[in-house]
Amino acid sequence: MGKRKNNNPTPTVSGEFPIGIFVEPSPSATSDATYAEIRAMNANFIVAQQLTTPATTDWALEKAEANQLKILVTDTGMRWIQSEWISQNDDDGEGVYLRKDHSIGQTFTTPGVDDLSLAILSFKKNGAWPEGIAATLSVYDSPSKEKHIISSTLIGPIESHYPEFRLNDMPVKPDTPHYPVAANTTYYMELTTDSQAELGPFSTSAADRYAGGQAYVNGSPASYDLYFQITLKTPHGGSISAFSPTGRPSDAYIETLVDHYKDHAAVLGYNLIDEPFGELYPMLKETSDRIKALDPGRMIYTNHYALNEEGTHYYSLEGTPPMGYEDYYKNWIATNPDMISYDYYPFKKEGFDEKVHYQTLAFFREQSLLNGLDFWAYIQSVAYDYFHILEPNEPQMRFQIYSTLAYGAKGYVYWTYCTPTGADPELAQIHDAIILTDGSKNETYEYAKTINGEILNIGSVLLSLTSLAVYHTGVVPPFTEPLPEDFFWQLAGGESAVPLIISYFENETGRKFIMVVNRDLEQAQSLTFSLSAELQAVQEVCKSTGNEIATTFHAAEGTLSVSLAPGDGRLYALGES
Incomplete structure (x- = not known):
């Protein structure tokens, strides 16, 4: 795959690597304390879901600004009904x-x-x-x-x-x-x-x-x-949002909405819709263009479904012929979005769904490189009985984040942060999110806080990288590539069966980087890599400081020893800086 075209600038959150939450505290729970808690988890933005009115959003924006957070705002007139x-x-x-x-x-x-x-x-x-x-x-x-x-x-x-x-x-x-x-x-x-x-x-x-x-x-x-x-x-709009195949929010509404938010420092951009049907794209495009004309410096965000053959009925409205995922997504890219995003939650009661996980990552990596668009992904942080989704443990959460970064993602969002509540019986099937129904922290809060802190530290390097290749060792999962025998970074001796992701990157100056991710979610790995004789230096990008630090690299022998916790990843800079 060739180098990524720089069509759109990488979105950041005040210069930080984007780490977001979805299902924020309810309007009644919006406070300095609850927003300080989000920031203390080392997240830096909110994808608005419950904040759908000017009053609830304005109050949340005050709390966000006070706690160095930003919000992708939405509104009743986009989310629910025109x-x-x-x-x-x-x-x-x-x-x-x-x-x-x-x-x-x-x-x-x-x-x-x-x-x-x-x-x-x-x-x-x-x-x-x-x-x-x-x-x-x-x-x-x-x-x-x-x-x-x-x-x-x-x-x-x-x-x-x-x-x-x-x-x-x-x-x-x-x-x-x-x-x-x-x-x-x-x-x-x-x-x-x-x-x-x-x-x-x-x-x-x-x-x-x-x-x-x-x-x-x-x-x-x-x-x-x-x-x-x-x-x-108004009586217009779709059954699940303000958009229909033939209708969208009016120009007057869009102008009022943008005028209300465009000067607020805590606004990251506009959350247009979640998981849209393909027939809505023309109306979403018209709306995006109107927003961009009024507030060109802010991003417009739309999240999509993952690539899942069992979910084709989600890609188009009921009563229409099934739409293949490539058409579904390439039609979206044709609207010239600011970036691309998807959600999938691979840890199920029946086990890890590696097929959809890797197939979607490979697809989004490819589309990101072909179209010069950064991609974000959602991270599983809740149990959802209806879809057999489990509350993740720390290695599972760590692996989902590091494997996503290994494919070149430039941001991620937790689903969900707060445990949804309400009278709808379906909501009772969603439980044990990062924040529990009583407002207390689940143990996953500390998992996320630790991992997010690591990513914020190495985030400036991650944002500068372009993916060159992604390889796997051990038993190769579906829709992945095995590590070539002539690649300059190999497992030494009899360790070739260890399941790893080995990703190859370069930055703007052409300097090369390697990320190694442990695919084993139960066992830590102590490994030795055999490296090309041409390599003269290997530094680790420190997850505690973001600085380059010394490694065990032995140039004369061409070896590097690495220890990886279950699901963990490490980022290495090659050559001298």
Whole structure:
């Protein structure tokens, strides 16, 4: 395989090797403490899954920035159902307080879209929201309040600075309430409380900034606007996301979404969709292009299925002819994504599924090199009974990470970080993730923390490498290549049966590197390698410091002794730096 074309720059997280989590703490569990815990595990970004509204995302972004984390943001209007988004984002005013004798309100104007329904409304507020203090949001046809549409009440304590009134749950269910509003029409929303104590201040603009309405205090117009975000759901979109083969989020929605997030330092990019069907690609492409036009410096992320012949029904929508994986993925690459990503969880009750693991790694390595695209992979960190997926032990977790890096991956994401909870019976089959249902750490937290720390230390070197070859020793797994007899790095003596991955890389200057991974997940290995007489120096890239350190390499004899824990990997730099 030839050298990788440099079509797209390698995504990093503030210069670090990308290490992410999927299934982040729930909005109610979002705090400095829970986000500090993510960072302490040596992860550096979050693929948003539960953060799907402006209020929950904005609060999470504050916690992420405070803890040196970044977020691939998503939203109800991309993840669940096509929506419209009305906002007033200026918060440079003095703010206004809410109390029993001091209501605050705001008129807003709906976009020119039919069949809209009020779904989620939120504000920005500083100061405490004490326990037992209630505030009610009511929506009317006008400040005269002739027609009442809906009311919703929040009761403290509320820690978030972004109080959110949810009128609907997402995804939309058959019995989801419907609170219709007309297109191009002005409505009035008002906050009231029975509390004599002041609640706030609620953020405002310094002047009248919102052309679609104005703020009110005790029913009288004010010279500023409230800070607010309103999600209006539409009847459009697919059954599992806002995308369908013929529809996508509107340009107006995309512009509002990007305008809201593009200047925040903790935004890594936009999480478009997870595991899409191939028929959605044209709509995903149009959406990506619109986002890129508005925020060209941020990445757009879409994760895909692995290469699995038993999963062909996932590649295209039901009722259509089966789509082969190569078509499924090459059609995606034709959309010119920023990078490529997949998920597969190979440790099953019946054993290690090495076929899909190596077949997918080989495919993504090939596509990465051919198309100049970095690839990321998901790492198994949970048990899922429905698919016979086991909670991994430390060697299994270590091996999945190091074998993925041996094929040239430039980032990885844990699935899952938090154990999913909820009333859905299927969620009960997903258990023992890194963070358990009671919020405590599973033992896998420490496994991940240790391994992630190693990868962060050698990460700058890993990010600089281009894969030249990947070979296997011992019994060669499916879809892999045996180590050639004339390769310059060989197992010495009678050790050729030891199961290893030996990967060959080079960096931008042409310097060569070798990664050795122990495929034995039960036994440590103490090995001797016989190296080419042309090699004059072999340094290890230290997993504790990231620096090059001395090895047992004996130039005169051409040998190197190596010790590998089960599933472990080591990275070696060849020649002088």
